[in-house]
Amino acid sequence: MQAILLNGQLRLHRNPLFDGVDSALLLWCWPRRASPLRQAWLAANLAKAQQTLRQRGADLFVLEQRQLPDFLARHGVSQVRMAQPLAPEEAALGSTLGAELAPANTLFDTAEAGATFSQFKKSMAAPQPRSCLAAPPSSPLAAPTLAPLPGTFRFEPGEEAANERLLHFVRQHLSHYKASRNGLLGDSFSSQLSAYLAEGLLAIDHVWQAVHSAPAGPGRQQLLDELLWREFFHHWLAGQGARVFTGGPKGARDQRLKAWQQGQTGLPLVDAAMRELLATGYMSNRARQNAASFLVHDLGQDWRAGADWFEQHLLDYQVSANWGNWAYIAGHGANPRAIYFDVAWQSQHYDPDALYLRHWLPELAELPTARIHRLPWLAQRPAGYPAPVGFDGWGFGPPPTDLHG
Numbered sequence: 410m411q412a413i414l415l416n417g418q419l420r421l422h423r424n425p426l427f428d429g430v431d432s433a434l435l436l437w438c439w440p441r442r443a444s445p446l447r448q449a450w451l452a453a454n455l456a457k458a459q460q461t462l463r464q465r466g467a468d469l470f471v472l473e474q475r476q477l478p479d480f481l482a483r484h485g486v487s488q489v490r491m492a493q494p495l496a497p498e499e500a501a502l503g504s505t506l507g508a509e510l511a512p513a514n515t516l517f518d519t520a521e522a523g524a525t526f527s528q529f530k531k532s533m534a535a536p537q538p539r540s541c542l543a544a545p546p547s548s549p550l551a552a553p554t555l556a557p558l559p560g561t562f563r564f565e566p567g568e569e570a571a572n573e574r575l576l577h578f579v580r581q582h583l584s585h586y587k588a589s590r591n592g593l594l595g596d597s598f599s600s601q602l603s604a605y606l607a608e609g610l611l612a613i614d615h616v617w618q619a620v621h622s623a624p625a626g627p628g629r630q631q632l633l634d635e636l637l638w639r640e641f642f643h644h645w646l647a648g649q650g651a652r653v654f655t656g657g658p659k660g661a662r663d664q665r666l667k668a669w670q671q672g673q674t675g676l677p678l679v680d681a682a683m684r685e686l687l688a689t690g691y692m693s694n695r696a697r698q699n700a701a702s703f704l705v706h707d708l709g710q711d712w713r714a715g716a717d718w719f720e721q722h723l724l725d726y727q728v729s730a731n732w733g734n735w736a737y738i739a740g741h742g743a744n745p746r747a748i749y750f751d752v753a754w755q756s757q758h759y760d761p762d763a764l765y766l767r768h769w770l771p772e773l774a775e776l777p778t779a780r781i782h783r784l785p786w787l788a789q790r791p792a793g794y795p796a797p798v799g800f801d802g803w804g805f806g807p808p809p810t811d812l813h814g
């Protein structure tokens with residue numbers, strides 16, 4: 410009996426795990442740690458996959474990783490197939506199981522990340538779609554029913570919804586993507602394909618082709634570049650291995666980390682972003698960059714504590730994109746120079762009317778815009794909004810001059 414582990418490749422179409430397989434047990438293992446919202450998101454996707462599989466006479470088993478060896482033994486599984494691991498933990502699981510490896514959800518099976526993203530991009534030829542079976546194999550055993558946990562998500566769960574979102578974004582929003590991608594609030598400033606790509610509900614080469622075959626324009630080129638950033642971090646992490654998670658200097662983990670996690674730092678842009686993460690499991694790329702830079706460079710906290718928090722809470726958590734971006738901003742990644750975001754400036758530049766801040770920080774809703782942006786430097790704050798937790802990092806001095814008045 411053969412088993413296929415669908416983690417990271419949870420789709421029934423265009424899935425190289427099914428290539429050349431007639432019959433197999435289909436399995437999926439829960440991640441080590443995930444917030445209740447992320448668990449609910451995963452459960453909703455698994456339930457959709459189960460539903461489709463059952464219509465085809467197949468099924469999906471959902472297990473905890475520690476149950477896997479016993480399960481495989483009980484069902485007489487002699488061979489396990491899984492996607493090429495992207496991180497050391499999955500690699501260790503693969504070698505314990507003696508798994509046969511199929512391509513991961515990446516555009517290129519192997520690649521040198523190179524020293525910088527630009528070098529990586531220059532060295533890459535246009536990716537070609539992989540050929541693979543259109544339909545999954547049938548699975549001869551019945552699996553337990555998996556009821557989706559209650560939850561409301563920013564993303565619609567399931568493979569079908571993922572494909573719809575891709576088509577919708579390419580048709581309706583790609584043309585403005587270059588201009589809108591730094592947005593903070595709304596549902597079309599960026600593609601919001603990340604949660605689908607992370608679980609493998611969309612095949613990356615399919616996404617690439619869909620974007621690539623759209624009419625030429627700055628939005629199309631920008632989105633292809635972002636997909637290459639995803640690819641770049643995959644290959645960077647593959648080259649780095651376990652030291653990303655454990656090596657190097659460690660920062661503080663004091664009460665300011667907790668304030669950051671809960672959106673209670675006294676810096677409105679960061680608090681809005683962190684509260685959005687807790688409520689929805691998502692935040693825009695611009696918000697992530699600011700939240701990460703602030704934690705590391707202004708609060709002096711350990712970047713790995715931040716990466717760890719994102720890992721638990723992001724619905725689109727993806728090991729290489731998350732740890733790669735955190736390391737990059739902290740200065741321990743593909744770019745040895747740390748990247749600093751001046752959060753006060755970013756706040757007024759990317760949210761000039763404070764719409765994002767008011768949305769996530771209702772206690773500030775009645776304040777005039779200039780006061781909201783100036784809040785960390787003001788003696789008086791609205792009831793319920795915290796005093797600054799102590800920004801003693803690189804950038805925090807007096808308020809930006811154009812905030813006076």
Ligand SMILES: Cc1cc2nc3c(=O)[nH]c(=O)nc-3n(C[C@H](O)[C@H](O)[C@H](O)COP(=O)(O)OP(=O)(O)OC[C@H]3O[C@@H](n4cnc5c(N)ncnc54)[C@H](O)[C@@H]3O)c2cc1C
Pocket residue numbers: 590599600601602603604606607632635636638639640642692693694695697698701719723725726727728730731732734735
């Ligand atoms: C600190 C930090 C942590 C992050 N953690 C994750 C994560 O766990 N999972 C994740 O998918 N992305 C992560 N990102 C990258 C990026 O923020 C998200 O991919 C993006 O915000 C998701 O929204 P979108 O799909 O609308 O992106 P779009 O702007 O529409 O981009 C399209 C796709 O390109 C890829 N992409 C875009 N930017 C990046 C990037 N900087 N690095 C890698 N891939 C990128 C994603 O797959 C994304 O879905 C992180 C960024 C930062 C700064």
